[in-house]
Structures are given as C-alpha cells and as structure tokens.
Amino acid sequence: MAQATWEKPSVSASDLPRSRGRLKFLIGGALILAAVVYLVVSGTMAGARYYITIDELKANPSYVGQTVRISGAVLGDSIFYDSENLIIEFTISHIPAEVNNLALALYESVNNPNMARLPVRVENQVKPDLLQHEAQAILTGQLGSDGVFHASELLLKCPSRFEEAGPDQSIGQHPGA
C-alpha cells in the first residue's frame, strides 16, 4: 500500500548555517523546558496536600486550618445524613500510615475504643454508596477550631467486602476432628 503519503514537497536540506540552526533549537528547547517546569512547580505549590494520619493531625496544632489529606476507618453508627441539605457527618478512627492488610487494620481500628477519633463534616455532597461501617475514608479538607474536620473531598474504599475476605471457620467441620 502507499506508505509514502505524508509527503509534501520538501526544500533541499540546509540553507542555514548549521550552528545558527542548532542554536535556535537549543533556545526553543530551553524556553519550552522552562515553561513546563514553571507549570509543574506552580501547580505543585498550589495543589500539594500533606497526607497525614489522624494521630499526626491531632498532635500538631499547626495543621488547624491548613488543607490536608487524611485517612481513617468509618464508624458506621456515627453516620448522619441530611439528604435535604446535603450534609454528611460521621466519625473516623485512626489507622496507621503503613498497613499490610487494610481490611484487618480497618476492623481493628473501629473495634478499638482507644484509637484517636475525629468527627467529620462534608457539605454539599450526596452520600456515597460506599460510605458504611469499616470503610476507609480518604478526605481532603481542614481541621476547624471546633475540632471537626471539614472535608471538601471524600473518597471511600471497602477492601473487606471483596477479594480479601475468606469464609469464616464455620464453613465446615473436618470429619475426623
């Protein structure tokens, strides 16, 4: 098939001295690089959020009023939803930054009354389907002076529901046992 189809009449190669041509490319390249670096750096400054645990948030008062990202285990009984005014309130409890088994960490966190807890308020959002007991909530927002975390972004994961869970031990008895 005709491969050579992007062809346009081309003028013979070099009628500019090579060094001048190269300089042009270098300047052009440097300008583009500078523009991209500027974009990325300014974007990073504007968009950067510390991703911290509830313990860290509570331990350091300088975080109050600063936009941060936190993660915690949702306590199912605490969920309050005003569907008319679109206000969601619930409490999350601390989970460590590094966990190997998220499902287990969430389970332990909600069942441990000594874990640090934090009330959360989300406004103007429809209650997500995944907002339920033992879900992991990842929130972006600010801790107010009222001690409530005002979240503007709410993301949920429910690892225990699928994949990781196995049947409990009541699934059967060994005939020889």
Added chain:
Amino acid sequence: MIAEIGLTTLFAAFIAALYAVAASVYGGRTHSEGWVRSARNAALATFPLLAISTAMLLVGLINQQYQISYVWSVTDPSTPFFYRVTALWGAQQGSLLFWSLLMSLFAVSALLLNWRSHRRLMPYVIAYTMATLAFFLGLSLFYENPFERFWILSNNEVVRTAFIPANAVPPSSVRLAETANGLNPLLRHFGMIIHPPMLYLGFVGFVIPFAFAMAALASGDLSTNWINATRRWALVAWLFLGLGLILGGRWAYDVLGWGGYWGWDPVENAAFLPWLIGTAFLHSVMIQQKRGMLKVWNMFLVIGTFSAVIFGTFATRSGLIDSVHSFARSEIGFPMFLFWAGMTVVSVGLILWRWNRGELKDEHQFTHVLSRESLFVLNNVIFVALFLAIFWGSFGAPIVSELFMNTSITLGTSYFMQVTPPLFAALYILMGVAPLSAWGYTSLSRLGRALAVPCLLTLAFVALMFIGGMRTPVALVGYGIVGLAGFVALYEIYRGAAARRRGLGETWPRAATALFARNRRRYGGYVVHLGITIIGIGVIGSTLFQQETQRTISLGETLRIADYELRYDGFTEAIAEDGRLMQITDVTVIRGGQEIAQLRPRIDRYPQQPMTIAGAHSTLENDFYVLLIGWEPVSHTTATFKVYINPLVNLVWWGGLVLILGTLIAAWPAEPLAIRVEETARGRGRAGAAA
C-alpha cells in the same frame, strides 16, 4: 477436576514460555534455525494451553464451583449467567490469567503474521514476548493463583491452597454457596464489562512493538524493519487503550454518580500515561520512516510506552497509591516492580550499547524550525512533558516526599487542572499546524496560505458562538484552538477530494472513497484528529459549563434548573431477578412547557452496598442527569434529587467513535490478513519440506 486441568495447563504454558525464551536466545546467538523454530513452536503452544486454562476457570464460574476460592469471591448463586462470564476479570487472579491469555494471543498472532517477513528479528521477538508472558504466568502460579481451592484441615482450620493438603477435605458445597461473596455491584455495568478487556488489549498490544524494537537492538537489524513490522500493532494497541479509557470514563459517569467522567485519579492516570507516550511514538516513527531521524528517541519512546504499561499495571494492582479504585493491596507489588525495573534497565542498556557503537546515527539533521519534522518533535516534547507532569502529580510527588521528606504529599485535582490545560492546548495547536507543513522546510507565507481557510472557518465558528451568547473568554479561546485542529483535518480531506474531482473528473462520493482508499494512513490520521477535536469540544463544554442543583420536592411539584423543570411523579419498589430491591422514582423532564422525557432514577439495594443508578436524558446538546438522593420513608410524598446538566458531554463518546473509525482506516491492511497467514503457512511448508 476443573482446577487440576486449569492448573496443569497454566503450568505447562509457563514452562513453554520459559523454554521459548531459552531456545530462541540460544538459536538466535548460534544462528541455529532448528532451535529458533523449536522456540517458536513452544511460543505458539502457549495460546492453546492458556485458552484451556482460562476455559476451565470459566467453567468453574459458570458451574458455580465455589470450592475454587476465586469463584467464591466474585460470584454467588444469584449472579446471572452474563456476570458469571465477566467475573473472569472481576478480580486480581482471574484478570491476571485473562491478561496472560491476551498477551499470548498477541504474541502468537505477531509470530504468525510476521514470521517470514522479519526472520532476523524473530528469535528476539520470541524471547521478549515470552519473557513478559512467563513473568505474568509466574505471578499467576506463585502469587495470585486462580485455581486455589478451600480445604478443611484435620484441625478444622480452613485454608486455600492449589494442591490438596494432607488429610484435608473440601468444605460442604452448600455452605460455600451460602457464604459466597458475589461480584462487586459497582462492576455490573456494560462499560465495566468491556472496559477491562479493552484496556488489557491495549496494554499487551504495546508489548509487540517493544519486543520488535528490542529485537532490532539485539539482532543489529537497525533499519526501519521493526517500525514497518509494528506500526499496525502499535495502532491497534493504541486504539484499544483509547477505547478502554473512554469506556472507563463512561462507567464512572454512569455508575459513580458524581456527574463527571475523569477525576485525575492515580489509577485513571496510570492507564492514560502509556496512551500519551504511545501517541508520541505513533507520530515520531513517521519521521524515522521518512527521514531516517530520531532513531534513539523512538527506541526510548517504545521503551517508555512498555515501561508505562508495566508501571501502570504495577501501580494499579499493588496498592502503591490510595485511589478510588478499590483494588486490594497485594503481594505482587514487589516482583512487578523488579520486573519493571529489570526490563527498563536491560532495554536502556541495549540502546546505549548500540548508540555507543555508532549504529543509531540519524541520516538527516534538523535544520529549520518550521518543518514537519521539527513540529513533530515539538509535538513529541509536549506529549512527553504531559506524561511527566501527570506522572509527577500521580506518583512522583507522593513517592519522592515519602522517600526523602519523611512525609507524604499528594497533589489534588487542582494540580492537574492547572498544569494540563496549557499543554493540551499546545498539542491542539500543533495538531492544526503540523499536518500543513512540509518535510525539510516550510516558509511562513506558505504555511500562512495553507492555514488561511481553516483559520477563517475557526473565526466564523467562534464568532457564531459569541453571537449565540457565549461570553466566557477561556471557553472561546479553547473552542477556537480545538476547532482549528478539526477544521484543518476537514479542509485537508476536502482539498484532497476536490483535487481528485478536478483532475480525474470523479463524483464527490467516489473521489472521497478513493482518497481514503489510496491514502489510508494520512486520511485515517485526519479522521482521528477530527475525533480528538470532537472529544476536546465535549470536554471543554462539560468541564466549564456543568450546572447542578439539589432539592427536595413533593409529589407533583417541580424543581427548576436552567430552562428545564423536573417533576416528581411517583415512587415504586420492585425486586429484580437477582433478588436485589430496587427503589424507583418516576420523574418527568419538562422544557419550555413540553414534557420531553420520563426518567427513572433509582437506588438498588445489593447485599454488599446500595447503588445509585442515575436517570439521564441524552441529547447532542447536553445530558440531563438525575440522581435520587432520598425520600420520605413511608408515604414517599417527598423525594430529594440532585440534577446535573452536562453540556456537550455526549461529544466525548461520539468523538470516541470517530477516533475508532479513523484508527481502523489508518490501520487497515492493504492485503487481507488471510493471505499473509497463508503465505506464512506456505513458507513454513516449504521450509519443512526442505528440512
């Protein structure tokens, strides 16, 4: 029995792939035809073996063999037949096996189609494709085995293992069926059914160009052979990847209920990254074919694409980054990271070695800024910049801050909304200008003449919008930039057809058909540009002008948004086939006093979680998108709705269709595939006879 057959064939495929790697490398090094042919036969055998293995898992899913823990975790007795089949890629183990099957399919097709034409490259193509396949099969066998079964040990402990432990018995099938998990309800959507296979096809498809490139480096055949052999593979992979992205967006739009389709989530970005760098690759190989330039750069791009594919898979499946996609954290993170790093180091090493020997010298130099090749390089630079910026935002910043700053920093959506639009705008401008420039050198006045008509059309387009009431400067500029790219594509198609009509006296339809038939690559490319333009217009409209409101209204009452009204007509409950309770509201959409649509936004109560199903009235102008939020519990006299108006959002999906059409035109082979396969077979027959 099913599990045993599945496991045995999986293992056999793993051994065959390993053997193929060893035999092909040995055969390639010693120029031993027998070893290479033997390696090829082993590689060909992986496909039927994996087909049997996958079929066994499917049989297990369909026949409800809940002792297989994968079946137990993704289906339950109420799962309909259709979702039993799609559950094959509903979770990690099954989707890894399915991925390997597709990988094998691509490798086998490439071997069959290109065997005769690219003999010198073949030993190393086998080695690279089969090494990748063997790695993924190894993950399946040793980390995420889809054929693990539940057993009860003599101490009553329940375990899952691939082989039956001593003195263990299988659990009662009735109990297993009662406790089975069922497919994640979020995955029960047509977009989610075809989105993963499309994405996988795109991902594995890019392995073929990568393998050919590496084969070129390893064998020393550094001509454009590897590019000629893989252009179509790259296009097909690129198409599937694009489709996978669009379908994923469609799924998010329909299922996640936030009225959007792209959230800059790390997992979405992980699939977008190979698409970006793959697009750069598709453009820059043209320069190597035409001008013998950018040889090293193209190698880096193809490695970058493959690397991004593997990194994307790794990031998605390892739990590296917190994301809305609830993939489990998994053991496979570390081996995947090693494989990714190893492949990247080996490939880059090969390039540097050949480069150092002076075998990757370009045949021409860049001389003029205004030339097709310079503009293509600029396009490449911006694609790569976009790639790096998105990579930094999704993975770079969190990882670097964690490693070096002892804290964790993530970048929100605002980062992407600030960084990417200027880069996308630059790409659209280049998409308009570059196709009109000539190889070597274009004078400014010549380029200006070529651009005159598309520019006038664009101005008219923007002026019409202004007259129509559009006053947002960002939108007008955006539409202008995107529109120019589209008008250039349309005008070029028109010019081509007009020239044929004048020169050859053909009718318009005939001239257009002949134009596309003669120049598939060029005009297919323009149609792709047109598709991207349509998507761009949809994205600008739906991003800048989305409107939303929410209110509680009584039966018969209406709520108002823009020039629409929504009336609450009634509430019903129903039980679906699979036993879930559906709570449905009837609403009517009214515009200008006319009832234009009846919608049924609802909530489905699955055992695992409720799911909000939006009602949408779609037109080219916009989507009227309604979510049911809540209602008065007993009497149902009031209900709360959230309503979005998403202008032009359907152009995103329509643009996707145009993009498919264009890619198919560009990739369509000149001679039918059947002939090429036949030729390969004949060649094999002759070779066999000679031996």
